[in-house]
Amino acid sequence: MEREDNTTGLAVMEQDDIRRALTRIAHEIVERNHGIENLAIIGILTRGKPLADRIAKTLHSIEDRMPSCGALDIGLYRDDFTSNPVDRPAPHPTDIAFNINDKDIVLVDDVLYTGRTVRAAITALLDLGRPASIQLAVLLDRGHRELPIRPDYVGKNLPTSLDEHVKVSLMEVDGIDQAVILRPDGSR
Amino acid sequence: MMNLLTLRETSSDQIHYLLDTALSFVEIINRPVKKVPNLRGRVMVTLFYENSTRTRTSFEVAAKIMSAEAINVAIAQSSVSKGESLKDTLRTIQALKADCIVIRHSSSGTAQFAADHLQIPVINAGDGRHEHPTQGLLDMLTIQKHKGDLRGLKVAVVGDVAHSRVARSNIWGLTKMGASVTLVGPSTLMPHDVSELPVTLSTSLKQGLEGADVVNVLRLQTERQERGLLPSLREYSKLYGINSRTLRYAKPDALVLHPGPMNRGVEITADVADGLNGIHSAIEEQVSHGIAVRMAALYMLMSVPSSSVAQQMGDRI
Numbered sequence: 109m110e111r112e113d114n115t116t117g118l119a120v121m122e123q124d125d126i127r128r129a130l131t132r133i134a135h136e137i138v139e140r141n142h143g144i145e146n147l148a149i150i151g152i153l154t155r156g157k158p159l160a161d162r163i164a165k166t167l168h169s170i171e172d173r174m175p176s177c178g179a180l181d182i183g184l185y186r187d188d189f190t191s192n193p194v195d196r197p198a199p200h201p202t203d204i205a206f207n208i209n210d211k212d213i214v215l216v217d218d219v220l221y222t223g224r225t226v227r228a229a230i231t232a233l234l235d236l237g238r239p240a241s242i243q244l245a246v247l248l249d250r251g252h253r254e255l256p257i258r259p260d261y262v263g264k265n266l267p268t269s270l271d272e273h274v275k276v277s278l279m280e281v282d283g284i285d286q287a288v289i290l291r292p293d294g295s296r
Numbered sequence: 297m298m299n300l301l302t303l304r305e306t307s308s309d310q311i312h313y314l315l316d317t318a319l320s321f322v323e324i325i326n327r328p329v330k331k332v333p334n335l336r337g338r339v340m341v342t343l344f345y346e347n348s349t350r351t352r353t354s355f356e357v358a359a360k361i362m363s364a365e366a367i368n369v370a371i372a373q374s375s376v377s378k379g380e381s382l383k384d385t386l387r388t389i390q391a392l393k394a395d396c397i398v399i400r401h402s403s404s405g406t407a408q409f410a411a412d413h414l415q416i417p418v419i420n421a422g423d424g425r426h427e428h429p430t431q432g433l434l435d436m437l438t439i440q441k442h443k444g445d446l447r448g449l450k451v452a453v454v455g456d457v458a459h460s461r462v463a464r465s466n467i468w469g470l471t472k473m474g475a476s477v478t479l480v481g482p483s484t485l486m487p488h489d490v491s492e493l494p495v496t497l498s499t500s501l502k503q504g505l506e507g508a509d510v511v512n513v514l515r516l517q518t519e520r521q522e523r524g525l526l527p528s529l530r531e532y533s534k535l536y537g538i539n540s541r542t543l544r545y546a547k548p549d550a551l552v553l554h555p556g557p558m559n560r561g562v563e564i565t566a567d568v569a570d571g572l573n574g575i576h577s578a579i580e581e582q583v584s585h586g587i588a589v590r591m592a593a594l595y596m597l598m599s600v601p602s603s604s605v606a607q608q609m610g611d612r613i
Contacts, residue, residue, distance in 0.1 A: 184334035198316035
């Protein structure tokens, strides 16, 4: 399954792998929550959002109803917020058009690494209300946690070293579905 | 970007960035619990040598939503009344570890003066007849929300342009973003340097409003006005007042703006101001957008702690 790509590094997930992983995650979500009546899927911007949409679509085809769906911006909640914002793109608006109180929320992101993004997302979410529970779904778990956070649903566990960079590209944002590992020195 | 002093000297990229950021903050100010933690532990000081309701309050609300401390120096009760110079007052506030100063003053160029003497970011909240950049930005944000792109729009700025810093910030901001600006009013209320501004002029309300997508009505600044510029308020109102009849000179879906405070019955009638009878008035919306725009300005200037800026600059504070 793994193949080497000369231009983008080592590909660890292709389009079909991503599709299968998300389909499995959707089934696991239904099973764990005994249906999706009280469920809301919230993607962490930027790349968690299309993943959340795809999971919601799959849930719709499994359960014949659409879960609530939203997007969460965590830019204002980061703990490394000392760099100049001008060097970053303008923040995206959070888009959660439903009341999250007493909902079972599934947070979705592309890569789980230190856990700091998820920590920020949980804080951001709790500022919007009091959900019944928060679960975490990620496409890739690359390890190296710095906080006590673990995912409930994982597309693929990917052991990495600290000097590697994991990049997920998605059709909706990047025009291609792919996950690759990049090494700083360009070696494979 | 270190200060926000004028829109004339702000690049179109920076204006884009500020507007995009402000737009993303509109969602936050509409939440039931309006609080995000990003400027926790930062201090914004407002220093207003002129009266203000909405600008100062809106800066305070913006800072508090982003968890910063907002402190107002009440000029009347400050050492200014003991004769302290502006420079000393500014340096004192800086030494009190403010992370940003928001200043309003009746003299043009005061904000620049403050920036020249301080290492912390300065936001101009209005200096004399010069500029009021956050008002220009909130006008642009409001227009953008109603009309989509600013490019190609015709904006008529009506009234007391000579005494209006709002007009100047509108002119520089809007033209940078590709809109065209027409100034409408009696020639006695046009600025002396009008030939150097990127605008067209009209002394006829009918001609000036023709084809306008937006009508920005300025307040007649009677408190700043030397005598003799107008025969009477009544005559001004008759010739240049915006009412449901004169508004028809503009496009049918024209958006009405006013920076406030309004002199109802002088430059604008109540039915236009309140958006009655199908008139598109965004005057209250402007006030809410003011919070989002000021949040964007504070976000842009206060995210980096001033202590680290000072260290970078050789710890001169």
